[in-house]
Amino acid sequence: LAKTTQPISMxxxxxxxxxxxxxxxNIATNDYITWYQQFPSQGPRFIIQGxxxxxxxxxxxxxxxxxxxxxxxxxxxxxxxxxxxxxxxVGDQTxxxxxxxxTGTRLTVIP
Amino acid sequence: xTAVSQTPKYLVTQMGNDKSIxxxxxxxxxxxxxxxxxxxxxxxxxxxxxxxxxxxxxxxPNRFSPKSPDKAHLNLHINSLELxxxxxxxxxxxxxxxxxxxxxPGTRLTVL
Numbered sequence: 001l002a003k004t005t006q007p008i009s010m011x012x013x014x015x016x017x018x019x020x021x022x023x024x025x026n027i028a029t030n031d032y033i034t035w036y037q038q039f040p041s042q043g044p045r046f047i048i049q050g051x052x053x054x055x056x057x058x059x060x061x062x063x064x065x066x067x068x069x070x071x072x073x074x075x076x077x078x079x080x081x082x083x084x085x086x087x088x089x090v091g092d093q094t095x096x097x098x099x100x101x102x103t104g105t106r107l108t109v110i111p
Numbered sequence: 112x113t114a115v116s117q118t119p120k121y122l123v124t125q126m127g128n129d130k131s132i133x134x135x136x137x138x139x140x141x142x143x144x145x146x147x148x149x150x151x152x153x154x155x156x157x158x159x160x161x162x163x164x165x166x167x168x169x170x171x172p173n174r175f176s177p178k179s180p181d182k183a184h185l186n187l188h189i190n191s192l193e194l195x196x197x198x199x200x201x202x203x204x205x206x207x208x209x210x211x212x213x214x215x216p217g218t219r220l221t222v223l
Contacts, residue, residue: 019146043115043201043214044154085152091208094166099208101154103189 134202
């Protein structure tokens with residue numbers, strides 16, 4: 001079963017690129033990797049998903065090395081509004097016992 | 112329009128009581144979930160429900176039971192509430208297990 005590990009917290013200045021890494025050493029062949037963002041008193045919100053290599057959308061990029069044992073969420077030029085907790089989720093299509101959220105990384109963007 | 116809604120937003124109750132939290136999604140999704148987020152912000156999946164197939168996380172006590180009256184609803188019933196049940200409970204929905212999950216606003220449960 002794939003379990004996930006993330007840094008507890010990170011600080012960054014406005015305008016910098018932020019990279020948050022999630023380790024999932026036991027990821028299974030059918031597992032996808034998904035990242036969510038959570039603001040205080042709100043539910044998590046989808047950011048990006050990938051299976052391998054690189055995925056990019058309008059808000060972030062996701063880098064997944066060939067062995068898929070880790071993934072890195074990249075946020076370009078962060079702003080104060082990017083201050084939130086970021087979770088990685090690893091799982092497949094079989095349901096509750098194979099969906100694992102990371103511990104979350106609290107990103108604080110400093111002016 | 113709210114995609115995933117939960118009621119109530121706050122729930123304060125005594126130990127030993129039985130309570131329910133309601134969840135509704137208007138996205139037409141096939142899959143719904145319940146999560147528990149504790150004070151340390153760990154998100155733990157409790158249940159997933161897809162096409163009448165309920166999958167229970169093996170660590171969840173049997174005092175917790177989800178009930179789905181129809182595809183758009185997955186309500187959470189909790190019997191004999193304990194202090195350790197205090198947390199924020201999130202409902203979510205998606206098309207399939209690997210698809211984007213849409214979360215509700217959460218229900219903060221406090222057991223006294």
